[in-house]
Amino acid sequence: MSNALRDMIKKAKAREDTGMPSLEEGIDRFMTVESRNRRNDDGRWHPSQICGGMCPRFEVIERTRPDVVIQKSPPNAGLMQIFWLGTAIHAMYQNDVVGRMGHLWGFWRRVNGWDAEKQIPTWEIHEGFRPDWGTYSYADKGEYIPDRTSCEYIEIGVEAEHNMGGHVDGLLFMGDVSEVPAGLTTAEFIARFRDKIVIFELKSCNSRVFDSLLKPKEIHVKQGQLYMRGLGIKKTLFLYYNKNTSQLKEYVVDYDPTVTAETVTDMIETNEALEKRYLPAKKTECTRANSARAKACRGVRPCMTLGVGTAAVSQLRNYVGLPP
Numbered sequence: 543m544s545n546a547l548r549d550m551i552k553k554a555k556a557r558e559d560t561g562m563p564s565l566e567e568g569i570d571r572f573m574t575v576e577s578r579n580r581r582n583d584d585g586r587w588h589p590s591q592i593c594g595g596m597c598p599r600f601e602v603i604e605r606t607r608p609d610v611v612i613q614k615s616p617p618n619a620g621l622m623q624i625f626w627l628g629t630a631i632h633a634m635y636q637n638d639v640v641g642r643m644g645h646l647w648g649f650w651r652r653v654n655g656w657d658a659e660k661q662i663p664t665w666e667i668h669e670g671f672r673p674d675w676g677t678y679s680y681a682d683k684g685e686y687i688p689d690r691t692s693c694e695y696i697e698i699g700v701e702a703e704h705n706m707g708g709h710v711d712g713l714l715f716m717g718d719v720s721e722v723p724a725g726l727t728t729a730e731f732i733a734r735f736r737d738k739i740v741i742f743e744l745k746s747c748n749s750r751v752f753d754s755l756l757k758p759k760e761i762h763v764k765q766g767q768l769y770m771r772g773l774g775i776k777k778t779l780f781l782y783y784n785k786n787t788s789q790l791k792e793y794v795v796d797y798d799p800t801v802t803a804e805t806v807t808d809m810i811e812t813n814e815a816l817e818k819r820y821l822p823a824k825k826t827e828c829t830r831a832n833s834a835r836a837k838a839c840r841g842v843r844p845c846m847t848l849g850v851g852t853a854a855v856s857q858l859r860n861y862v863g864l865p866p
């Protein structure tokens with residue numbers, strides 16, 4: 543009998559013994575609903591989504607005829623919990639660790655009232671380093687208990703050329719914070735202190751990935767490069783967090799536009815193809831349908847039968863292929 547089966551039987555027995563509905567099954571259902579409600583397509587090119595390899599031809603196919611490409615399945619309950627755990631680790635470092643150290647720039651918010659008409663909380667927003675909103679309370683033994691609800695970090699949006707958009711985990715100021723005047727906007731802060739600012743990117747991973755890291759992962763470096771390009775900042779600090787042991791590793795990467803030259807070209811070509819309505823050529827790795835890249839592509843079937851150019855977009859509109 544496999545361990546997994548043994549565990550399932552053990553859990554089922556435990557559930558029978560309690561005579562109560564299973565919390566585990568409830569969480570599973572809850573996460574499945576959350577997964578279906580996920581919305582993350584705002585029409586922009588997100589570094590986290592395009593750095594694995596963007597294909598202008600695929601983007602035109604998917605945006606013109608989403609029904610002819612293989613649909614992404616929503617993350618299952620287990621994967622959703624991995625996403626949420628990653629978000630919680632980010633919040634811990636942004637709100638309670640790096641944020642409290644005083645050098646993390648961004649937006650901070652707390653609830654400061656209640657809008658009775660709309661029946662929603664109202665928020666106070668602060669732009670800058672973490673504000674002192676009286677977030678410490680002291681227990682009997684002199685330990686501090688951070689009040690996690692009173693000061694929440696909001697990541698900085700990056701809206702760059704070629705319709706690229708996303709958020710950085712933070713901006714770290716490497717100088718003396720007392721030299722930064724109060725009241726600056728983020729744009730003013732960057733313009734004035736560009737050379738002392740480093741983009742902060744936190745990545746969580748398991749022990750297997752963490753132990754194998756000798757440098758930041760290539761896909762993360764590409765993301766960082768796009769953010770540096772978008773914000774005009776010259777360095778990114780990657781902090782890797784090991785979810786099994788809480789160990790940390792950090793790497794600093796300098797801006798190098800050559801790293802993302804192909805991705806930028808792909809963004810430009812995709813925007814142009816969508817605007818002028820033509821179907822770009824296949825990627826050179828995809829001349830054969832059984833190449834590794836083509837096999838992994840959700841649009842391989844229409845891609846392999848359609849031509850190139852404006853006529854191919856009409857072909858695509860009328861495409862009747864086998865269901866993906």
Ligand code: SF4
Nearest residue numbers: 597600825828839845
């Ligand atoms: S098969 Fe290759 S060329 Fe065709 S759409 Fe997919 S990635 Fe692009």
